[in-house]
Amino acid sequence: MNKKKILLVDDDLDIISAFEAILSNKGYDVITAYNKKDGLEKFNARLPDLAILDVMMDDEHDGFEMSREIKKTHPDLPIIMLTGISEITGVNFRAASADPDWLPADEFLDKPVNPEELVVIIEELLSKDTL
Secondary structure (H helix, E strand, C coil): CCCCEEEEECCCHHHHHHHHHHHHHCCCEEEEECCHHHHHHHHHHHCCCEEEEECCCCCCCHHHHHHHHHHHHCCCCCEEEEECCHHHHCCCHHHHCCCCCCCCCCEEEECCCCHHHHHHHHHHHHHHHHC
């Protein structure tokens, strides 16, 4: 069986390290990047099965922009957005995601992310791909 590839893009080294270890231990091939530019290059080179993107990286909209770029060419690829700004801004990203052109993501998780919850969501999203 081929390992499912997950692209993880976040500018927080601790998050990258922790989730890379957790997801690798679950049998996933984890591709990491620390910014939008590197993330898009690795996405195009490796074509992952799922992407996990931080909302804010070098620019406060990098995650949103990257999500839109991915969905233009790969509309069925599942994307999970990680955000630490929901609490600060009061924006309900789950409600905003009803408009897939504005915010094309399949799930939103508030930081700090519960690793077990993340794994469950990944498994659910990837199982939809195989149905």
